[in-house]
Amino acid sequence: MPMIEQLTALEILDSRGRPTVSAACRFTSGVTASASVPSGASTGSAEAFELRDRDPSRYGGLGCRRAVENINREINEALRGMQFETQQQLDEALIALDGTPNKSRLGANAILAVSLSFARASSIEQRTPLYTYFAQLLAKPQAESLPRLTVNLFSGGKHAGGQVEVQDVLVVPRSAKTIDESLAVVYAIYQSAFAIAQKRYGIRMLRADEGGLAPPFENVDVMLQQSVEAIERAKLKPRADVALAVDVASSHFYENQEYVIAGKPLSSSAMIDLIEAWVRRFPIISIEDGLSQDDWDNWPKLRGWIGDCALVIGDDFLCTNPARIERAIETKSANALLLKVNQIGTLTEAARANELARNAGWSVVASARSGETEDDWLADLAVGWGADYIKVGSITQSDRLAKYNRLLAIEGQTGWPLAESATPAGHRRAGS
Numbered sequence: 165m166p167m168i169e170q171l172t173a174l175e176i177l178d179s180r181g182r183p184t185v186s187a188a189c190r191f192t193s194g195v196t197a198s199a200s201v202p203s204g205a206s207t208g209s210a211e212a213f214e215l216r217d218r219d220p221s222r223y224g225g226l227g228c229r230r231a232v233e234n235i236n237r238e239i240n241e242a243l244r245g246m247q248f249e250t251q252q253q254l255d256e257a258l259i260a261l262d263g264t265p266n267k268s269r270l271g272a273n274a275i276l277a278v279s280l281s282f283a284r285a286s287s288i289e290q291r292t293p294l295y296t297y298f299a300q301l302l303a304k305p306q307a308e309s310l311p312r313l314t315v316n317l318f319s320g321g322k323h324a325g326g327q328v329e330v331q332d333v334l335v336v337p338r339s340a341k342t343i344d345e346s347l348a349v350v351y352a353i354y355q356s357a358f359a360i361a362q363k364r365y366g367i368r369m370l371r372a373d374e375g376g377l378a379p380p381f382e383n384v385d386v387m388l389q390q391s392v393e394a395i396e397r398a399k400l401k402p403r404a405d406v407a408l409a410v411d412v413a414s415s416h417f418y419e420n421q422e423y424v425i426a427g428k429p430l431s432s433s434a435m436i437d438l439i440e441a442w443v444r445r446f447p448i449i450s451i452e453d454g455l456s457q458d459d460w461d462n463w464p465k466l467r468g469w470i471g472d473c474a475l476v477i478g479d480d481f482l483c484t485n486p487a488r489i490e491r492a493i494e495t496k497s498a499n500a501l502l503l504k505v506n507q508i509g510t511l512t513e514a515a516r517a518n519e520l521a522r523n524a525g526w527s528v529v530a531s532a533r534s535g536e537t538e539d540d541w542l543a544d545l546a547v548g549w550g551a552d553y554i555k556v557g558s559i560t561q562s563d564r565l566a567k568y569n570r571l572l573a574i575e576g577q578t579g580w581p582l583a584e585s586a587t588p589a590g591h592r593r594a595g596s
Contacts, residue, residue: 166289167192167247171278173235175228178203178535179563180373183228186537187235187277189285197288199280199541201273201506202533209457210483212509213264215271231274239270239278251301254282255512272509279510280541294541295574298548301515307550309583310343310575311530312336313568314409314450315350316558317357317394318379318387319372321413322534327380329425331413332372333391334555336449338585339405343575346582347568349398349406350559357394364390373534375558383426388446403447409555410442411452415480418456432462436469443470450475450529452502457481463497475500475527484508484517493524500527502555505545518549531555536563543570552583 169192178184186200203214215234217227242261248254258278262270287297299306314334321331335353340346354377361379372378381387388408395406402408414423414435422429430438432455439454454466457480467476479502482488486508492498501521505514521528530546532555546554554571557564574580 165247165249166195166286167245168243168282170244171235171240171281173232173274173277175232176200176537178537179561180535182226182535183223184535184537185228185231185235185271185273185277186539187274187281189278189281191285191289193289195285195289197281197284199277199284200537200539201276201280202537203273203506203535204504204533209480210485210488211266211507212272212275213266213268214273214506215268228271228273231271231277234270234274235278239274243278248282251279251283251286252512255279255510258510267509272506275509276506279512280505283511284541293574293577294544295548298511298545299550301511302519302549306548307583308578308580309550310571310578310580311546311551311554312338312582312585313343313346313350314529314553314555316372316374316376317353317391318381319374319376320378320381320384320387322373322416324372324376324378325380327378328384328387329412329414329417330384330387330410331416332374332376332411333387334409334411335391335395336407336409336553336585337405338403338407340582342582343568343571347559347572349400352398353394353400353406354559356397357390360390360393360397371558371560374532374536374556375560375564377558384442388442388448392446403449407447407449409450409452409553410448411479412439412454413480414453415456415458418459421459423456432459433465436462436466439466440469443474448474450477450500452477453479453481455481457483460491460495460497463492464495467496467498471499477502477527477529479504479531482517484514486513486516486520489517489520493520493526498526500529500552502529502531503549503551504531504533506533515549527552529553529555532557532564532567538563538566540566540570543567543574547571547574547580550583 188198190196320328337346477500484507530551
C-alpha cells in the first residue's frame with residue numbers, strides 16, 4: 165500500500181502558451197511520478213471548475229499559481245503520510261478536502277493533477293504499464309484492443325478564427341488495420357487537404373489550436389466537401405476507407421434559443437434538418453454536440469433522426485458528468501460519450517462516467533483538449549478503458565504527437581488490434 169511522502173506542483177505552459185498545472189507525487193518507497201493537465205477552449209457550463217488567478221497583469225488572468233499553491237500547501241499537508249490502497253480512496257480524499265460540488269475551492273486542475281500523478285506513481289510502484297493500471301480502475305477485464313483514430317483535418321469555431329461556425333471536421337481511418345497504418349493514411353489526407361486549400365485560397369495556411377488546417381471556407385458545406393476531396397485525392401474511398409467526424413460545438417452559436425449559422429437564425433428543428441442533410445450528403449459517422457448543451461428537449465429528436473446511422477456524441481452537453489449522462493440515457497439523448505477527464509476532475513469520477521456510458525450500450529471517445537501538454541497519459545487511458553476512438557488533434561504539434569507516438573509504442577509492445585469500428589446498429593442512411 166503506497167504512502168505519500170510529498171506532493172509538489174509547478175505552473176507550466178500548454179500548447180496555446182497558456183498556464184496549466186503539473187504535479188509530482190513521491191511515495192515513501194522513493195517512487196516519484198509527475199503528470200500535467202490539459203485545458204479546454206470549448207468548455208461546458210457543467211465542467212468542474214478550473215482555478216485561475218484572475219490577475220489581469222499576468223497571462224491575462226489565466227495564471228495557475230493559486231492551483232499550484234493549493235497542491236504545494238494544503239493538499240500536500242493533508243495527504244502526506246497517508247496510505248491509499250486504491251485510486252478511489254485517493255480521489256475521494258481529494259473531493260472531500262475540496263468540499264464543493266464542482267471543485268471550485270482547490271481547483272479541478274489542482275485535484276486532477278494530483279489524481280493523475282498518483283496513478284502514474286502507483287503504476288510504477290506496481291511495475292505495471294499505465295494502461296494496465298487504468299484498466300484496473302474498471303470493474304471488468306482489460307480490453308485488449310487499441311482505439312481507432314479521429315484526427316483533425318479542418319477547423320473553425322473557437323479552435324480557429326471562426327471563419328465557419330463548425331469547430332472541427334476530423335478524418336476517421338476505417339479500413340486501416342493498425343495505428344501505424346492509420347497515421348500514414350492521415351498524413352496522406354492532410355497533405356492533400358493542404359494542397360487543395362492552398363491552391364484554392366492562395367494564402368499561407370493557418371493552423372488551429374489542435375493543428376487542423378483553417379482556410380477561409382465560404383461555409384460549412386465547402387468545409388465538408390473539401391474534406392471529401394482530400395480523401396479522394398489521397399486515393400482513398402470516402403466512407404469505406406475513411407469517414408468523417410464533425411464536432412459542431414453548437415453551444416457557441418446558440419443565441420436566444422436559436423442557432424445562428426452564416427448570419428441566419430435556425431430553430432432547433434431546422435438545425436436538426438441541417439445536420440441530417442450533412443449526414444446524408446457526406447460520409448459522416450459521428451456528430452459531436454450537434455445541439456446546444458442547454459437544448460435538452462431536442463437532443464432526443466436529434467438522436468431519433470440520425471442516431472441509427474451516426475454516433476450522436478455529447479461533449480459540452482454531458483461534460484463527463486455522471487448525473488448528466490444518467491439523464492441523457494434516460495431521455496435517449498445520445499449514443500456516445502466524449503470522455504474528457506478534466507471535465508469532471510478525478511480519474512474515479514471519469515471511470516464512473518465511462519461505465520455508465522458502456523452499460524447503456526454507448527460508444528466512448530477518449531478526448532484531449534485544445535490546450536494540451538506533451539504528457540501522453542491520455543493514450544494509456546484510452547487503451548486501458550477500451551475506448552472505441554481517441555480524439556487527440558492533428559498530426560502537426562508535439563503535444564498531439566506525444567499521444568500518437570505513445571499509441572505506436574503500446575501497439576509495438578502488445579500487438580493488439582484496433583477496436584472494431586463503432587457505428588450505431590442498423591447503418592440506415594439518414595432520411596431513408
